[in-house]
Amino acid sequence: MSARLTHDGFRRLLEQVREAGYALVGPTISDGAIVYGPIAGADDLPIGWTDEQAPGRYRLRERGDRAHFGYVLGPQGPRRQLTPPVETLVRIRLGPRREQGPRTPEGVEAADEDGEPLALIGLRACELAAMAVQDAVWTGGPFVDPRYARRRERALIIAVDCLEPGELCFCVSTNTGPGVEAGASFDLRLTELGEEFLVEVGSERGQALIDGLGELAEPSTAQLFAARTQGVLAAAMELHGRERQLDLDGLPELLFANLDHPRWDELAARCLSCGSCTLVCPTCFCHRVEERAPLDAPTSERVRHWDSCFTDEHSRIHGAQFRPQIRERYRQWMTHKLGAWVSQFGTSGCVGCGRCIAWCPVGIDITEEVAAIRAAPVAPDDAEPVALPPATTVPALAGDPMHPQLARVVSVREELREVVTLAVEPVGVFSHAPGQFNMLGLPDVGEVPISISGQAGGELLHTIRAVGAASRALVALEAGDRLTLRGPFGSAWPLAELRGHNVVVIAGGLGLAPLRGALREMVAHPERYPSVRLLYGARSPEELLFADEILSWDRSIRFAPTTAPAVLESGHVKVHVTVDGAAPGWTGHVGVVTKLMRRKPLSAHARYLVCGPEIMIRFVLRELETIGVAQDQVWLSMERNMKCAVGMCGRCQYGPHFICKDGPVFRWDAIAGLLGREGF
Amino acid sequence: MAARPRLGVFKLASCDGCQLTLLDLEDELLAIAAAVDIVHFPEASSDMDPHGRFDLTLVEGSVSTPAQLDELRAIRAQSRTLVAIGACATAGGVQALRNFADHREYVRAVYATPAYIETLAQVTPIAAHVRVDFELRGCPIDKGQLLELISATLVGRRPDIADESVCMACKRAGQVCVTVAHGQPCLGPVTHAGCGALCPRFSRGCFGCYGPRERANTEALADHMQAEGVSAASLVRRFRLFTGWSEAFRAESERHDD
Ligand SMILES: Cc1cc2nc3c(=O)[nH]c(=O)nc-3n(C[C@H](O)[C@H](O)[C@H](O)COP(=O)(O)OP(=O)(O)OC[C@H]3O[C@@H](n4cnc5c(N)ncnc54)[C@H](O)[C@@H]3O)c2cc1C
Numbered sequence: 001m002s003a004r005l006t007h008d009g010f011r012r013l014l015e016q017v018r019e020a021g022y023a024l025v026g027p028t029i030s031d032g033a034i035v036y037g038p039i040a041g042a043d044d045l046p047i048g049w050t051d052e053q054a055p056g057r058y059r060l061r062e063r064g065d066r067a068h069f070g071y072v073l074g075p076q077g078p079r080r081q082l083t084p085p086v087e088t089l090v091r092i093r094l095g096p097r098r099e100q101g102p103r104t105p106e107g108v109e110a111a112d113e114d115g116e117p118l119a120l121i122g123l124r125a126c127e128l129a130a131m132a133v134q135d136a137v138w139t140g141g142p143f144v145d146p147r148y149a150r151r152r153e154r155a156l157i158i159a160v161d162c163l164e165p166g167e168l169c170f171c172v173s174t175n176t177g178p179g180v181e182a183g184a185s186f187d188l189r190l191t192e193l194g195e196e197f198l199v200e201v202g203s204e205r206g207q208a209l210i211d212g213l214g215e216l217a218e219p220s221t222a223q224l225f226a227a228r229t230q231g232v233l234a235a236a237m238e239l240h241g242r243e244r245q246l247d248l249d250g251l252p253e254l255l256f257a258n259l260d261h262p263r264w265d266e267l268a269a270r271c272l273s274c275g276s277c278t279l280v281c282p283t284c285f286c287h288r289v290e291e292r293a294p295l296d297a298p299t300s301e302r303v304r305h306w307d308s309c310f311t312d313e314h315s316r317i318h319g320a321q322f323r324p325q326i327r328e329r330y331r332q333w334m335t336h337k338l339g340a341w342v343s344q345f346g347t348s349g350c351v352g353c354g355r356c357i358a359w360c361p362v363g364i365d366i367t368e369e370v371a372a373i374r375a376a377p378v379a380p381d382d383a384e385p386v387a388l389p390p391a392t393t394v395p396a397l398a399g400d401p402m403h404p405q406l407a408r409v410v411s412v413r414e415e416l417r418e419v420v421t422l423a424v425e426p427v428g429v430f431s432h433a434p435g436q437f438n439m440l441g442l443p444d445v446g447e448v449p450i451s452i453s454g455q456a457g458g459e460l461l462h463t464i465r466a467v468g469a470a471s472r473a474l475v476a477l478e479a480g481d482r483l484t485l486r487g488p489f490g491s492a493w494p495l496a497e498l499r500g501h502n503v504v505v506i507a508g509g510l511g512l513a514p515l516r517g518a519l520r521e522m523v524a525h526p527e528r529y530p531s532v533r534l535l536y537g538a539r540s541p542e543e544l545l546f547a548d549e550i551l552s553w554d555r556s557i558r559f560a561p562t563t564a565p566a567v568l569e570s571g572h573v574k575v576h577v578t579v580d581g582a583a584p585g586w587t588g589h590v591g592v593v594t595k596l597m598r599r600k601p602l603s604a605h606a607r608y609l610v611c612g613p614e615i616m617i618r619f620v621l622r623e624l625e626t627i628g629v630a631q632d633q634v635w636l637s638m639e640r641n642m643k644c645a646v647g648m649c650g651r652c653q654y655g656p657h658f659i660c661k662d663g664p665v666f667r668w669d670a671i672a673g674l675l676g677r678e679g680f
Numbered sequence: 681m682a683a684r685p686r687l688g689v690f691k692l693a694s695c696d697g698c699q700l701t702l703l704d705l706e707d708e709l710l711a712i713a714a715a716v717d718i719v720h721f722p723e724a725s726s727d728m729d730p731h732g733r734f735d736l737t738l739v740e741g742s743v744s745t746p747a748q749l750d751e752l753r754a755i756r757a758q759s760r761t762l763v764a765i766g767a768c769a770t771a772g773g774v775q776a777l778r779n780f781a782d783h784r785e786y787v788r789a790v791y792a793t794p795a796y797i798e799t800l801a802q803v804t805p806i807a808a809h810v811r812v813d814f815e816l817r818g819c820p821i822d823k824g825q826l827l828e829l830i831s832a833t834l835v836g837r838r839p840d841i842a843d844e845s846v847c848m849a850c851k852r853a854g855q856v857c858v859t860v861a862h863g864q865p866c867l868g869p870v871t872h873a874g875c876g877a878l879c880p881r882f883s884r885g886c887f888g889c890y891g892p893r894e895r896a897n898t899e900a901l902a903d904h905m906q907a908e909g910v911s912a913a914s915l916v917r918r919f920r921l922f923t924g925w926s927e928a929f930r931a932e933s934e935r936h937d938d
């Protein structure tokens with residue numbers, strides 16, 4: 001179906017869209033730029049104006065005609081409307097103030113307000129491509145963000161072909177333009193040809209609008225079609241002949257093989273780490289989640305803000321900052337956008353719009369940077385594997401993954417100084433596998449990832465060390481209190497795969513907690529796990545976690561302080577414990593866990609599970625390498641900053657992986673190329 | 681009922697503007713007053729009790745005299761959480777500009793009896809002398825951020841005040857970049873956010889009131905500005921404003937000052 005519209009017909013079309021109850025969003029002139037935002041009708045369009053763009057430079061210019069869409073792209077696209085820069089996720093009703101400890105939650109309400117559906121007017125081919133990328137992020141599964149999904153599903157899309165591409169466009173390289181393809185996701189597609197529009201219908205909604213125009217929608221003509229084809233072709237040819245191209249061929253491999261290229265240092269000398277490129281890019285999606293609770297407010301809000309891999313907090317966890325340097329941040333942006341994206345979402349993250357080039361305050365040009373690395377790669381034949389399957393795939397959660405349930409603390413057990421185990425009773429059936437984690441939180445304070453350290457009947461155990469604001473508040477909870485819980489998330493220890501094998505578990509410090517569920521399973525089933533050895537290291541005897549339980553697994557070990565343990569007779573479990581620093585009365589091993597590994601001959605054929613501080617994991621792996629253990633026999637658990645736990649906030653990225661959903665448990669070979677590398 | 685948390689407010693060398701922000705919180709002040717005992721607040725009342733312990737102490741102003749240094753140490757000793765508020769307390773403020781010159785000459789020029797004026801050789805931010813738990817930036821501070829700081833500290837939450845560039849706030853606000861669209865020099869990329877990109881919202885480049893952000897690449901920005909025609913003298917003036925004595929801005933202005 002198609003039609004031909006004059007300017008009057010087009011004006012009426014927009015009126016009709018508004019009458020149908022849509023909020024019009026389109027290009028309009030504001031602050032010396034053509035910005036994408038609310039408009040009242042056709043008069044608000046930048047009629048007769050165009051933009052001139054260069055790296056770090058954007059200017060408006062009058063065209064001398066009445067073109068409605070005679071410009072290219074403004075600073076931000078519809079990402080702003082579909083994932084607002086600041087958005088409330090849920091509202092949590094707060095309990096009364098207490099003498100000690102934080103306020104606890106009393107109820108959770110969804111915060112999504114269904115406003116008018118959006119009519120997104122004037123979207124270019126690259127913007128439709130970007131929207132498809134955003135669809136994959138927010139709705140591509142296994143988790144779906146209902147806020148995005150709803151806005152996107154209701155939105156009416158009026159797309160426009162590009163016949164006059166801008167100076168910075170390179171959509172031909174990325175195969176995302178300049179013409180809007182017939183199969184793309186639009187309701188109507190416009191081609192502006194002189195004083196007329198050729199309209200192609202893409203949906204029933206679109207057809208109804210055209211039908212509603214009556215006589216104003218004239219039949220399209222063969223000439224108009226020919227003019228469109230010619231125009232799009234000419235634009236494509238022009239783009240093709242330009243110097244600015246982005247060669248996507250083998251780009252992920254090229255970038256990941258050149259993580260130490262000198263170009264990153266050169267870039268760091270120019271890049272301000274301001275984050276502008278990420279916030280104008282139509283495909284970036286990183287965000288943070290913060291708690292907002294004014295002093296006397298009865299509710300606390302969990303709010304999502306646009307964030308960027310150029311900020312400090314993005315890659316910070318308690319006690320570590322993984323990307324302190326600008327070179328590492330720029331490298332994250334580029335290796336994600338043009339590399340890791342492909343394995344995460346099956347497509348490049350760049351749609352060739354040129355926004356990051358125009359709106360970089362110092363005019364850094366991503367295509368130039370790629371070309372420089374391509375021209376002189378430092379490690380051309382040594383590409384590291386980028387696309388690898390996650391350790392274990394997990395079933396999706398139904399419903400809003402950001403909407404927590406209110407769980408009840410049944411008991412609190414003090415394990416060590418500043419470490420407690422909360423036994424938490426979730427609402428409804430809750431099934432998890434050892435190694436997975438939950439997001440535990442309190443209104444007023446926030447949410448943090450905590451591994452499930454075991455299950456006792458219907459109660460989930462979480463062993464938590466108080467290190468900062470959120471963990472301290474969780475540790476301060478008392479039996480009967482409620483908290484917010486989302487989960488379970490992430491991959492699990494490969495218990496099924498371990499059956500019949502000799503298993504060695506190596507844990508450091510609190511790293512024993514995520515392993516306890518798996519250990520309990522193996523201890524209880526000698527017929528499945530013929531030999532299980534635990535090598536456990538802690539800083540001092542007072543820092544030994546679950547000491548009584550460990551003793552109960554292996555009667556032969558002795559270390560102080562001992563209590564009389566319940567003894568398991570099977571004898572298939574051996575436990576070795578070491579402490580970094582000796583103390584009076586300590587009769588066990590002294591030294592780090594790798595030293596213990598050398599003392600206790602380990603088999604090259606066993607299966608290994610490793611969890612603890614990252615530095616310890618790396619030393620353990622080095623040790624395993626020397627005894628000839630293959631990478632596909634080892635699993636380990638990783639930690640990074642996490643805000644969503646469902647692959648949407650972007651914070652936990654580790655090269656091609658999201659640690660929250662592809663991990664936290666990885667088989668060693670999946671991440672071997674990145675482990676220990678600065679900046680990841 | 682446990683004792684309510686005690687909030688102390690103190691000032692050193694400053695203009696009182698930041699303390700006034702607290703009074704400016706009109707609507708919210710009642711809630712704050714209901715949640716805490718405001719113990720020492722020279723700007724609001726003459727009935728003060730500078731002795732005893734404070735759960736949260738806000739200190740405005742920089743250290744300019746030996747007496748202020750003593751006072752600051754005493755305040756620190758009495759405070760559980762000490763927050764430096766404003767450009768003076770966090771970076772020295774405008775008065776720190778005297779550090780770039782010979783301050784004795786200023787004293788002679790300004791005061792009739794210079795012998796009475798006892799000053800330290802340099803005006804310094806609070807963190808140069810005592811441990812500071814949090815720095816709330818700005819000249820003056822932003823009232824929304826102040827409220828968040830107080831609310832968060834009282835419940836033990838980390839305040840939602842990110843150390844990020846003004847560009848981040850500017851882009852979230854949907855503001856058109858003044859550098860890119862109007863060719864205006866702007867310190868936003870190297871400046872700590874907090875003002876909500878106030879100047880860009882009025883089509884002006886950022887003046888850097890909130891001081892440098894982490895990883896402020898002032899050198900790259902200054903080089904770019906210079907290539908766009910900004911003179912060395914103008915660069916010195918730009919980096920030498922309210923937060924000119926902060927390390928990053930000071931080093932940058934000195935690079936262009938000969
Ligand atoms: C998969 C996974 C499982 C974990 N399991 C446990 C566990 O069983 N027991 C336990 O005590 N701790 C566990 N942690 C670490 C725990 O999440 C952090 O100690 C906690 O987030 C610190 O938050 P905070 O507010 O107390 O500290 P702050 O230092 O004030 O943290 C500020 C913010 O930084 C982020 N952050 C800080 N540290 C981490 C971190 N290590 N991981 C992710 N985000 C972080 C959070 O967003 C937090 O809100 C786990 C982390 C991950 C990623």
Ligand code: SF4
Pocket residue numbers: 277280281282283337349350351352353354355356357366
């Ligand atoms: S990386 Fe740059 S050119 Fe590519 S889609 Fe993002 S903003 Fe556009």
Ligand code: SF4
Pocket residue numbers: 278283284285286307308309310332333334336337650653
């Ligand atoms: S990590 Fe990726 S999605 Fe997130 S801001 Fe950086 S480039 Fe964009």
Ligand code: SF4
Pocket residue numbers: 270271272273274275276277278310359360361362363364
């Ligand atoms: S590339 Fe440009 S826009 Fe992106 S962070 Fe660096 S200076 Fe800012």
Ligand code: FES
Pocket residue numbers: 641642643644645646647648649650651652653658659660661
């Ligand atoms: S993407 Fe948000 S925590 Fe992994």
